[in-house]
Amino acid sequence: MPEKIFKYILLSLLLQSTILSYSQPKHIGIPQVKNYNTSKMHAGAQTWMIDIGSNGLAYFANNNGVLEFDGINWRNHPLPGGILVRCIKAAQNNKLYAGGFNEIGYLLPNDKGQLNYHSLIEKLPEDARDFGEVWRIYDLPVGIVFQSYEQLMIYNNGHFKIIDAPEMFHFSFLVKGELYINDQTKGLYRLANDQIVKVPGVSQVAGELIWSMLPKGDDILIATDDDGIFVFDGLKLKEWKNPAARLLKKNQVYTGLxxxxxxxxxxxxxxxxxxxxxxxxxxQHLNMDRGLQNNTVLSLKLDQYKNLWLGLDNGIDYIEINSPLTYFSEFNALSTGYAAILHNNMLYLGTNRGVFYHDWQELQKGGGSQTFKLVPGTQGQVWNFDVFDGTLFCGHNSGVFTIEGTRAELISDIQGGWTFIQPENKNDIVLCGTYTGISKFEKINGQWVENGKLGGFKESTRYLVQGKNNTFWISHGYKGIYRVNVDSNYDSIINFELYNSDDGFPVDKNLNVCNLFDKPVFTTGQGFYRFDSVNNKFEPDLKLNKRFPRQDIRLMHPDDAGNVWYFTIDDAGVYRLQEDGSYVDVFLPFKELNRRFIKWFQFVYPINDNHVIFGLQDGFAYYTPQYPKDYQYEFNAYIRKATLTKTDSVLYMGQTQNKDFFVGIPYRFNQIKFELAANDFENPKKLVFSTKLEDFDEEWSPWRSNPVREFTNLAHGEYTFKVRAKNIFDNISNTGSIDFEIYAPWFLSWWGYALYAAIVGMFIFSMVRYVRYRTEKTKREEEEQQKRLFQEREKRLQNNALRAEKEVIRIRNEKLRAEMKQKDKELANNTMEMIQKGKLLTKIKKELNKLSTEFNDDIINNHINRLIRRVDKELDTEQQWEVFEKHFENVHEEFLKRLKAAYPDLTPREMKLCAYLRLNISSKEIAALMNISTRGVEISRYRLRKKLQLSHDTNLTDFIISF
Structure with missing residues (x-):
């Protein structure tokens, strides 16, 4: 058991040492470079410093302000007065400090998540505010340190400590936790607590401009302006002599990390x-000839994914150094890649423009020229390379070349050298599949020469694999798979047969054949197939399909280590052989190459376990299998903006210090748009997003590339909107979220419910009142019915009396009408008498006036005058009118009072006229009654019409009678 454990430990140590050996940036090929120009960023040209915030976003000190990049969008946060921002620092307190000319401060999100700038100038002593440009900011235990040419400003607990420069500071550097500040006259100092102390042993660089200080083991590397680069061991300086130092001294170091x-x-x-x-x-040495936008690099920053951000004199670049992939492209004088081979320490690359070469050992040294050169005479489309018996063959659109060193020789002008194969046990024969069949090459007297075409077959032969005996399998992209039988001398085709969907294949087109495990394997895009020689048909290869479960494979290529490389239509992968004979599908490293391969012309060339080359539409990719990249790295998805669609007003701008941030939205604005982002800086254009609105969406939405999600007509209530992103490596980000509430509409608010309660209360009150009313009404109706029955009985008893009483009233009314008629007749008679009397008296008066003129006797005339006065007295209309008025009112029921009330401006004379008109007396008779002429009556009638405001078509007499 101890021996077994020791073996495991030894194996892990060996593996670790292998990984560490490839942990540094690759030196073969050029890493992927993303260019962000100023027009795309809406920024100024120069970027002086770069930092990564605790939120995972990238920040840049730019001429136009503080730039912020979330992986998709750029935002600019200008400083007061639009000053150039020279430096930034994302501090541990989540504040983003910035500095420029006579300006220092920090950015912090407001209540809507928008970064706002807060100046710290007012906290500085007045005599320390003219400090010029601020070039560096550090977050140190002593506080936030701002460094300008004039002074250090240490900000802690709301107060500043000022340290003046001995003469004039240049730049400062944080090395191994220590802050070093270079004075342009006095030399190098170190910050100790809140004081600066002189660094001993560096007098050699005193007065020199120091542009970079970096740790080198226990020592410090110091890069100067003119004197080169030195190593400082704490006691003395020693010049750093090597190729990099010479190159850096020549090109003037400005920054380092x-x-x-x-x-x-x-x-x-x-x-x-x-x-x-x-x-x-x-x-690596990257410049404008190798992908950068500008040759002047002002700032560097290693991000959380161990890739490099570059702030340039014009623009910003992103270099993907943490990747097993680098590239050969136009920057290496190359174009579309179709073939590659390493032969005699020379790497040959076949493109659509010819064969290019580069010394392999020189490439592996790194840093030098990686420009490939054209092999003269090979201009044009290259299809394939292969080596037979030490000779390099090149299949070309123009024919077949043999290449030795940097020279090429055309040995066949039969167009379209697709592929090469050497028949079993025939070391002096090479067959070449061409556009029009199969060509034969033989080695005669040490030289390969063309020996014509194999007759009997003229189809395009792009893929050619040998089967049993002298049988060959050929794939044709449009027709299917050919089985060709060749004679023993490989001079001609004996016969051939075409197989397609009629013979067991699932499709007719894009079938392919490759040599796998020393036998033909047929790919269809729908699994692997094998040939059943007994039935002369094809059938699914169950064993191979189980071993390699991907069904969409189009092309397979085994390498010398037993690994199987494959291509689908858009992507690639490798089945890596394990110690137990099983295979593991490795495909994540090649996700960046998806859709960059040449469709139907995919190509891979494994040089060995450490070097693999892929053909691409824009060149070649160089892959290092042992590079230790973690594809499951952590990254964040963000809600960068929330906008009310109806008003286009912003609710949220993507950042907040408040973990309980909450947005309230009135119901009438219940349409909202969210803009999304994720900080995967490596492949931002290939991000996809999935969202979920809790209590609205049952599941997460499908993945889609559009970084926007909109909602319309949301119901009232509290919601949580969530977003997650998935990058090209199928790695899912951390979830971003925002809480918001759609307020209830007024008719569902508390006062709405209060209104409803009031209405319901009123309805209940009304119903109670109504029921009571109906009850009382029913009771009243019952009482009234009883009363009615009683009254009916009374009425029946009273009817006779009523009829008698009505008869009495009728008789009385008839009597009254007769009396009125009589009075009216009397009034008329009296009136006529008055008229006649007036006429007579008037006549008598005229006669007396006449007599008075005939007599000259005063006694007679006096007597006549007395008679005239008596006549006038008898003609006194006032007395007559009083009598007339009394009789008139009795008959016409206070007509004159009503008339006077309606028309108070009427004169007594006009009232008399109205009364006479009421009696329908003619104008002549009225003239006699009023002792005026008939013309005077007409004039009085005219004036009366005006006072009564009668229109011309209204009859005066009719109006008076009807009044």
């Missing part, structure tokens, strides 16, 4: 980023 204990990254002014080990061996 430790990727791990064995690896550095340096950003330069002149030529991009240099990655090297602690011994100074170059691992």
């Amino acid at each position: 430790s990727i791990d204990d064995e690896t550095y990254a340096f950003g330069t002014i002149q030529d991009g980023i240099v990655i090297c080990d602690t011994a100074g061996n170059l691992l």
Whole structure:
């Protein structure tokens, strides 16, 4: 037992040492680089510092402000006055500190999750506020330390401690928990508590600009501006002499960081980023010729996924150094990749533009030129490489080449060299599948020469696998699978037969054949098939389908270690052989390559256990199987914004310090939109999201790439909206959530219910009143019925008396009508008498007036005048009117009083006129009664119409009679 345990321990140590040997960034190929230009970020050109917040988001000190990146969206948070932000620091207290010219402060989310800036300038002493640019911020036990050229500002518990520069500070560096500050005149200092002390033993770099200080074991690496790079052991300096140091001195180091204990990254002014080990061996050198946007690197940051963020002089780049994959692409002078082979220490890559080569040992050294060169004469489409008897064959659109070193020789001009195969026990023969059949090559006198085509078969032969005896299997992408029998000398085709869906295959097209375990294996995209020679048909290969359960495999390629590499239409994987003979499906490392392979021309070339090359649409991928990448890394999904759709007003902006954050929404705004994100910086464009609104969705929604979820017409109540993301490696993120409530509508609120209660109460009260009313009404009706019966009896007794009484009344009314008629007649007679009397007296008066003119005797005239006065006295209308009025009112029931009340402006004369008109007396007769002329009556009638406001079509007499 102890011996077995010892073996396990030894095995684990060996495995660990293997993993550690590949933990540093790869040096073959170029890592994936993502470019974020300023227009996409809506940011300024230069980015001076980068940090990762405790929330997992990336922050950048940019010319335009503090940039924030959530994996999908960029946000900019400008500082007051739009000043350049030189430095940022995501502190342990969840505040994001920032600094610029004469400005320091921090960003903190408000109650809606929006980052707001809070300046700390007012807390500084007035004489310490003109400090210029702030270049560094640190979160240390003594407090938050801001460093400018003029001073250190230590902020702790709401107060600042100021440490002035001896002359003028340059930059500062945090190394192994110690803060070092370089004074441009006095040299290097170290912060001890809240004081700075001079660092001994570094006088050699006093007055030099120090751009980077990094840990190197127990020592410190110091990169200067002009004098190169030194190693400081605490007592003295020693120059760091190696290829990396020479390159860095030439290109001016500006910034640096430790990727791990064995690896550095340096950003330069002149030529991009240099990655090297602690011994100074170059691992990677990336610049504009190798994927960067700009050659000046101002800032570096290793994120939580051990990949590199670069702040450039123009833009931001992201380098995926923590990956087993690197790439050969246009930056290596390559194009679409179709084939690869390592031969005689030369790596040959076949592209659509020809054969390219590079020395394999030079590639493995790293850091140097990785540009591939074209093999002269091979321009054009390359399909395949293979080596037979030490000779490298190249299948080409133009024919077949043999390649030696950097020279190529065309040995066949039969177009389309798809594939090569050497028949069993025939070391001097090579068969080549072409566009138009099979060509034969023989080795004669040490040279390979073409020996014509195998007659009898002219179909395209892309895949060619030998079966039993002289039988070969050929796949044709459109027709099916051919079985070809060749003569013993491999000179001609004896016969051939085509197999498709009529012969057991599930489909006709895209069938394929490959050599697996030294026998032909047929792939269909719907499982593996085998040939049943007895029935001359194909049937599913149950044993192989169980061994390799993926049904959608199109192409398989075994390597020398027994692993089986495979391709589906869009992705790739490898079945790795285990010690017990079983296979494990490994596919996660190749998820990044999905949809980048050349459809129907997928290609993989395992050089050995440590080096594998894939062909891609834009070049080649280089894969290191032993690279220790954890594909189940933790990342976060975020709700970055919540918006009310109806008003387009923002409820939430994605960050909060309050764990109990809660949003209340009025019912009338019950339409809400959520914008989502996730901080998987490696493959943000391939993220998919699933959401769930608790108490609304029964299950999580299907995965979809759209980072937006909208809800309309939500019912009132409390909700929790949740989001999770899944990255390209099928790794599911932590869940992000937000609680909110749709308030009840007014008709479901407490006062709505109070109103309903009041209405119900009123209804009940009304019903009670109604029942009482009905009861009382019924009682009254009963009483009234009894009373009615009693009254009916009384009425029957009184009817006779009533009839008699009515008869008496009728007789009385007839008598009254007769009396009225008589009075009216008397009134008329009196009136006529008055008229006649008036006429007579008027006539007499006229005669007397006439006589008075005929006599000159005064005595006679006096006597006549006395008679005239007596006549006038008799014509006194007032007395007559009083008598007339008395009789008139008796007959016409107070007509004059009613008229006077309605028209108070009527004169007595007009009242008389109305009374006479009521009697329907003519104007001539009225003139006699009123002692005026007929013309005067007409004028009086006209004036009366105006006072009565009668229209022209209304008859005055009719109006008076009907009044």
